[in-house]
Amino acid sequence: MSADVLAVAEHRQGELRDVSREVVTAGTELAGETGGDLHVAVVGGDVETFADALTLEGVDTVHTVAYGEEFNHDVYTQAVTQLADALEPAYLVMPNSVNGLDYAPAVATRLEIPLVTDAVGLATEGDTLVGTREMYGGKVETTTEVDAEQAAVTIRGAEWEPTEAAGDATVEAFEADIDEDAIGSTVTGFEEVAGGDVDISEADLLVSIGRGIEEEENLDLIRELVEALDATLSSSRPIVDAGWLPANRQVGQSGKVVTPDVYIAIGISGAVQHVAGMKGSETIVAINTDPNAPIMDIADYAIHDDLFDVVPALIEQFS
Amino acid sequence: MKVLVPVKEVATVEDEFEIDGTTIDERYLGADLNEWDDYAIEEAVQLEEDGIVDEVVTVTIGDEETEQTIRQALAKGADRAIRVWDDTLEDVDLLDVGAKVAILEAIVEAEDPDLVLTGVQSGDDSFGATGVALAEAVGYQWGAVVNQLDLGAGDETASVHRELEGGIEELTEIDLPAVLTIQTGINEPRYASLRGIRMAQRKDLDHQTLADLGVEADAVAGDLRLTAMYEPESESDTTVFEGGADETAAALADLLREKGVAQ
Numbered sequence: 001m002s003a004d005v006l007a008v009a010e011h012r013q014g015e016l017r018d019v020s021r022e023v024v025t026a027g028t029e030l031a032g033e034t035g036g037d038l039h040v041a042v043v044g045g046d047v048e049t050f051a052d053a054l055t056l057e058g059v060d061t062v063h064t065v066a067y068g069e070e071f072n073h074d075v076y077t078q079a080v081t082q083l084a085d086a087l088e089p090a091y092l093v094m095p096n097s098v099n100g101l102d103y104a105p106a107v108a109t110r111l112e113i114p115l116v117t118d119a120v121g122l123a124t125e126g127d128t129l130v131g132t133r134e135m136y137g138g139k140v141e142t143t144t145e146v147d148a149e150q151a152a153v154t155i156r157g158a159e160w161e162p163t164e165a166a167g168d169a170t171v172e173a174f175e176a177d178i179d180e181d182a183i184g185s186t187v188t189g190f191e192e193v194a195g196g197d198v199d200i201s202e203a204d205l206l207v208s209i210g211r212g213i214e215e216e217e218n219l220d221l222i223r224e225l226v227e228a229l230d231a232t233l234s235s236s237r238p239i240v241d242a243g244w245l246p247a248n249r250q251v252g253q254s255g256k257v258v259t260p261d262v263y264i265a266i267g268i269s270g271a272v273q274h275v276a277g278m279k280g281s282e283t284i285v286a287i288n289t290d291p292n293a294p295i296m297d298i299a300d301y302a303i304h305d306d307l308f309d310v311v312p313a314l315i316e317q318f319s
Numbered sequence: 320m321k322v323l324v325p326v327k328e329v330a331t332v333e334d335e336f337e338i339d340g341t342t343i344d345e346r347y348l349g350a351d352l353n354e355w356d357d358y359a360i361e362e363a364v365q366l367e368e369d370g371i372v373d374e375v376v377t378v379t380i381g382d383e384e385t386e387q388t389i390r391q392a393l394a395k396g397a398d399r400a401i402r403v404w405d406d407t408l409e410d411v412d413l414l415d416v417g418a419k420v421a422i423l424e425a426i427v428e429a430e431d432p433d434l435v436l437t438g439v440q441s442g443d444d445s446f447g448a449t450g451v452a453l454a455e456a457v458g459y460q461w462g463a464v465v466n467q468l469d470l471g472a473g474d475e476t477a478s479v480h481r482e483l484e485g486g487i488e489e490l491t492e493i494d495l496p497a498v499l500t501i502q503t504g505i506n507e508p509r510y511a512s513l514r515g516i517r518m519a520q521r522k523d524l525d526h527q528t529l530a531d532l533g534v535e536a537d538a539v540a541g542d543l544r545l546t547a548m549y550e551p552e553s554e555s556d557t558t559v560f561e562g563g564a565d566e567t568a569a570a571l572a573d574l575l576r577e578k579g580v581a582q
Contacts, residue, residue, distance in 0.1 A: 104448070136332045
């Protein structure tokens with residue numbers, strides 16, 4: 001086993017995703033602690049162009065695997081496993097993205113090494129990897145020690161600053177031996193979720209609702225507030241899952257990213273997937289009975305009270 | 320066609336709680352069927368109602384107290400349930416992905432399902448990895464974060480949509496047998512009817528130990544150790560509006576006018 005670190009980049013429809021530069025940052029930090037080299041892998045698509053973009057500060061070698069165009073988990077699993085077998089890195093760093101979760105667990109299983117997912121912090125203590133994770137929907141943070149020489153981790157998006165500074169990495173083509181008979185899934189296309197008539201990403205004032213509104217009929221109260229404020233209505237995922245609002249109103253990782261002047265989060269606890277879509281808002285106001293809800297960690301202003309008391313009083317202020 | 324649905328009972332935490340070492344003091348904990356697994360059960364039961372699936376079996380790793388949650392799954396339409404537990408598991412501090420897979424692998428080998436449907440993640444430890452790791456361990460195909468599943472009788476391939484970030488869905492054809500991890504919103508999970516609850520009491524709930532499954536204690540020891548638990552520090556200086564609803568609403572109204580977003 002070497003002291004090296006192997007980080008895996010991610011791309012979609014011809015673009016490197018932000019998390020690729022974030023895994024480089026996390027990988028650079030870990031390699032700094034182990035004293036090893038940082039290797040970065042990019043699999044599929046225009047690997048030459050991606051390799052240029054990944055020649056970043058802290059990266060020693062970029063390994064390109066020219067196979068296929070878009071993400072395919074069978075190809076990624078084979079390519080990353082073979083590269084890890086060749087390099088024997090101490091740690092493998094992958095994104096905790098939807099695609100990361102579609103191959104990282106398979107890689108760890110195939111390599112027979114432990115996996116720590118959705119890390120928000122990473123450090124080493126001697127030969128031990130220590131990951132910081134959240135549990136119970138972000139209500140607590142935990143530290144987890146990994147008792148193994150080699151481990152795989154997936155990192156949460158936007159927790160590490162993306163590395164932007166160029167470096168002088170060596171680019172090497174890695175000849176992965178992809179077994180085509182083992183490819184049991186085929187990506188046939190992409191679709192955007194329903195657009196609709198309102199673009200919540202354009203709004204200056206968003207009134208956004210979550211589970212706290214409890215019943216669909218309580219939407220009437222919120223619509224009254226939206227009208228009084230001349231605002232735009234958006235929501236967290238459970239409201240869309242319940243069919244109370246269309247998908248184009250959903251703020252979050254799997255919905256829209258919004259950056260309004262003011263974001264009023266009503267009855268939203270602040271799951272990480274939701275926060276990913278709204279933390280760029282200029283001012284965040286949270287109305288929630290639970291003072292420990294994760295949304296409070298990013299709120300600029302908060303009201304710790306029942307929305308069914310506060311919202312009617314707020315409507316009163318504007319009528 | 321047989322579907323296996325690994326179902327977890329998750330710990331829920333009250334708004335106010337205290338931490339005791341590396342756990343939350345049990346006075347503040349409740350238990351519930353994992354939200355994502357609820358959607359997986361619904362998907363399996365709908366496939367059975369459509370005549371595509373003949374049997375829906377659930378498996379849960381948990382002590383006797385989890386039987387209440389398992390009965391919920393049975394009341395929603397699963398045909399029978401398996402619960403895995405013994406003294407060895409009682410002593411495991413953190414059941415990590417590898418440990419869960421070691422157990423579920425034995426169940427898949429015994430049951431030989433055509434399809435395994437389970438939640439994308441669990442609401443408590445949120446590893447989000449068990450389904451895909453299981454697929455790899457048993458040599459099945461897989462798909463993570465599935466929010467649409469199309470399957471006909473006799474199909475050898477599942478057509479799925481995977482929910483990517485930013486409102487994009489990936490359309491994928493996956494060979495069976497496969498493990499699919501199910502995202503919320505794929506369907507509308509039913510409430511257990513009174514009739515379903517009554518029927519669930521009569522359905523088979525089979526208790527298995529590690530020895531029954533031929534799983535060695537070493538396999539579930541795990542490589543991860545939880546060493547600390549604490550409440551996260553707030554990243555921002557939050558201004559809290561104090562007082563009754565009229566006062567806090569007035570303060571918020573002033574803020575909105577000041578920011579120029581409302582009159």
